[in-house]
Amino acid sequence: MTRIVVDAMGSDNYPTPDVEGAVMAAREYGAEILLVGDASKIQPILDSSDGKTLPIRVIHAPEMLTMHDKGEDLVMKARHKDAKNSIAVGLDLVKKGEADAFVTAGNTGAAMVTSLFRLGRIRGVDRPALVGPFPTATGRCLILDIGANPNCEPLNLQQFAIMGSVYAERVRGIQNPRIGLISNGEEAGKGSELVKEAYPLLSNAKINFVGNVEGKEIFNGHVDVAVTDGFTGNVFLKATEAVAKLLIEKIRETIKGGNLPTKIGGALVRPALGSIRKMLDPSEEGAAPLLGVNGLVFIGHGRSDAQAMKSAVRVAMAAAEAKVLDAMKSAIEESLKK
Amino acid sequence: MTRIVVDAMGSDNYPTPDVEGAVMAAREYGAEILLVGDASKIQPILDSSDGKTLPIRVIHAPEMLTMHDKGEDLVMKARHKDAKNSIAVGLDLVKKGEADAFVTAGNTGAAMVTSLFRLGRIRGVDRPALVGPFPTATGRCLILDIGANPNCEPLNLQQFAIMGSVYAERVRGIQNPRIGLISNGEEAGKGSELVKEAYPLLSNAKINFVGNVEGKEIFNGHVDVAVTDGFTGNVFLKATEAVAKLLIEKIRETIKGGNLPTKIGGALVRPALGSIRKMLDPSEEGAAPLLGVNGLVFIGHGRSDAQAMKSAVRVAMAAAEAKVLDAMKSAIEESLKK
Numbered sequence: 001m002t003r004i005v006v007d008a009m010g011s012d013n014y015p016t017p018d019v020e021g022a023v024m025a026a027r028e029y030g031a032e033i034l035l036v037g038d039a040s041k042i043q044p045i046l047d048s049s050d051g052k053t054l055p056i057r058v059i060h061a062p063e064m065l066t067m068h069d070k071g072e073d074l075v076m077k078a079r080h081k082d083a084k085n086s087i088a089v090g091l092d093l094v095k096k097g098e099a100d101a102f103v104t105a106g107n108t109g110a111a112m113v114t115s116l117f118r119l120g121r122i123r124g125v126d127r128p129a130l131v132g133p134f135p136t137a138t139g140r141c142l143i144l145d146i147g148a149n150p151n152c153e154p155l156n157l158q159q160f161a162i163m164g165s166v167y168a169e170r171v172r173g174i175q176n177p178r179i180g181l182i183s184n185g186e187e188a189g190k191g192s193e194l195v196k197e198a199y200p201l202l203s204n205a206k207i208n209f210v211g212n213v214e215g216k217e218i219f220n221g222h223v224d225v226a227v228t229d230g231f232t233g234n235v236f237l238k239a240t241e242a243v244a245k246l247l248i249e250k251i252r253e254t255i256k257g258g259n260l261p262t263k264i265g266g267a268l269v270r271p272a273l274g275s276i277r278k279m280l281d282p283s284e285e286g287a288a289p290l291l292g293v294n295g296l297v298f299i300g301h302g303r304s305d306a307q308a309m310k311s312a313v314r315v316a317m318a319a320a321e322a323k324v325l326d327a328m329k330s331a332i333e334e335s336l337k338k
Numbered sequence: 339m340t341r342i343v344v345d346a347m348g349s350d351n352y353p354t355p356d357v358e359g360a361v362m363a364a365r366e367y368g369a370e371i372l373l374v375g376d377a378s379k380i381q382p383i384l385d386s387s388d389g390k391t392l393p394i395r396v397i398h399a400p401e402m403l404t405m406h407d408k409g410e411d412l413v414m415k416a417r418h419k420d421a422k423n424s425i426a427v428g429l430d431l432v433k434k435g436e437a438d439a440f441v442t443a444g445n446t447g448a449a450m451v452t453s454l455f456r457l458g459r460i461r462g463v464d465r466p467a468l469v470g471p472f473p474t475a476t477g478r479c480l481i482l483d484i485g486a487n488p489n490c491e492p493l494n495l496q497q498f499a500i501m502g503s504v505y506a507e508r509v510r511g512i513q514n515p516r517i518g519l520i521s522n523g524e525e526a527g528k529g530s531e532l533v534k535e536a537y538p539l540l541s542n543a544k545i546n547f548v549g550n551v552e553g554k555e556i557f558n559g560h561v562d563v564a565v566t567d568g569f570t571g572n573v574f575l576k577a578t579e580a581v582a583k584l585l586i587e588k589i590r591e592t593i594k595g596g597n598l599p600t601k602i603g604g605a606l607v608r609p610a611l612g613s614i615r616k617m618l619d620p621s622e623e624g625a626a627p628l629l630g631v632n633g634l635v636f637i638g639h640g641r642s643d644a645q646a647m648k649s650a651v652r653v654a655m656a657a658a659e660a661k662v663l664d665a666m667k668s669a670i671e672e673s674l675k676k
Contacts, residue, residue, distance in 0.1 A: 026622070073578075135584075136584070136589075137584055137587070145521055150522055150528075150529060150530045150531075150533075151530050151531050182460075182573060183568050183569075183573075184485055184488055184568065184573060185572075190488075190567070191488060192488045192489050192567075192569040193488075193489050195488075195569070195585040203593055205542035214573070214577075214580070215573070215575075215576035215577035215578070215580030215581065216576060216577060216579075216580045218577070218580065219577075219581055219583070219584040220580075220582040222586075228573075229530075230522065231521075231522050231529070231530040231533070231570070232573055233568070233569055234522035234523075235520060235521075235522060235553070235566075235570055235574060236554070236573060236574070237553075237572070237578050238522075238552040238553035238554060239552075239553035239556070239574050239577055239578050240553070240556045240577050240578060240581040241553060241554075242552070242553030242556065242557040242558075243553065243557055243578040243581055243582055244581055244582075244585055246473075246474070246475055246557040246558075247582055247585055247586075247614065247618075249475070249584075249615055250475075250617065251589075251610070251611065254610040254611075254613055254614060255607055255610050258607075258609075258610050262606055262607055262609070262610050263604045264603070264606055265603040265604065265606025265607040265608075265610075266607055266610075267601055267603065268599045268600055268603025268604075268606070269447050269593055269596075269603035269607055270603075271596075271600065271605055272589070272592040272593050272596050272600050272603075272604075273589065273592075275586050275592055276585065276589055276592060278587075279588065315536070326519065329676065
């Protein structure tokens, strides 16, 4: 049975959505859940969720990391041998082999830093990357890095490409995934210095590299994975989220402020607009994998509800069952031989 | 009378939209137009546009730059003393003081490189920047650079901020424009090395610097100008264009494939969706200013129609009449004194 650690203290409305989502995942997917956090807060929700017969264990962690944990203070909490915060305690379960993956909707920075210190990195990977699954005309495109590393070297991008390729193939079931390099032009010579130097490294890697891509290729579904540095990836993520939100608000506003036929039309198309919102909803995907650390880590949005937490556990299970960590390790080892 | 040079050979469907747009601008805005390009191709369109009484002159330029002009070959054509391509001939008219601004819908790279060689730079500006006017919840946000410089130094971003501020104030009439620095987080310490080093330079400039911004702040209308390097700006531009296009297509598709009430609703909201498309339509703005070269240059989309060309001339006129070039020169001089 696949064992997933769920941080009960992660989401903005912790621990209710975190615990309820974990219960739903245990019930629907048959996951074994290790709930980490303040036991006195977790237990009442667990009791009222009618999950007594489910394979759920509570691991007490009296402390928690919050949005205020950053800088040196965070590093201290992340690396302390006897750390008692839920993220560190949860990650140690993965480290010790007592669980297969870790899921949190907590502070992304805190989760990344703590993962790095508690799990270490995959041999040959210099920097881990956070992966964002973006909606496209035909499905999803994985973009990495969306924020772990604002400054990258060309070799980092090659490692991201290899890990992203393995992840897309193993976890998302895409045969020979198409990998693109985000640039300001499709031609091979186009790009920042970083992109120009990364291009030959991606060409030489054992991946299906299709060259530079722009927004068009990503949202058309022409690539399965798009590689970039964490600064560009994060700007990309925030920009597309914001423009999509603006557009949907403008449409709603225009319909609301329109004449009677427009208002009637608006009411009639509402379900259709709902399906678009669902496509854009990050909770459909649950959480972003952090690739490159020596263990499976999934970081969800702070706004995650129980549904999103459940989805996050599903994705973590799929990754564990696909043995994607071992596959990434082999692919990276292979790349070091050349 | 403000004199605008229009490249008749720029747009994908040259010279018809270019010439027709110029005629419309001469008629509606009273601009004096200098149409540069192949006279034998321009004249018939001019004759059929009923513009004989308008202040339009044709300047013959037998050659043209195309999408295929790049690299060293382009540099040669851009700098050649006796260059006969329409962009070079048109820019020389501005250089010699025979015109106040230059408008083209031609190859962006070719227009930038030729501008740099024919006009030179404003004293104190190391790199020119291309400015994109993005739609927001409350109006427009100017983003620069959207593609002139894939690699930037911190000082370039300070210069972009000063020029963008002057442009927003003079041409768009915004009092004390709010300037943001695009980053992967709003906090002052967040960003790539470039952003971290640029932050204090923007803080010290004589502008209304409001700090780091993400997509949210830009599309909410919290800043009037957002500064970034040309790689990030271009990725931002292409990503937001592509996601907006995907969204509108998905909505159309969902309505089309929906049940009868949804289809009826779709027909009723169509005018409302049209107004959203108009908001996103780059032809509303006409063209992007290239700031930092020693002359007023506006570069439109290759897909520009006559309407877009007309808008481009309107924007170029506004910039010339606002004496924005002189104001930018003074502001940059001022910044050098410190």
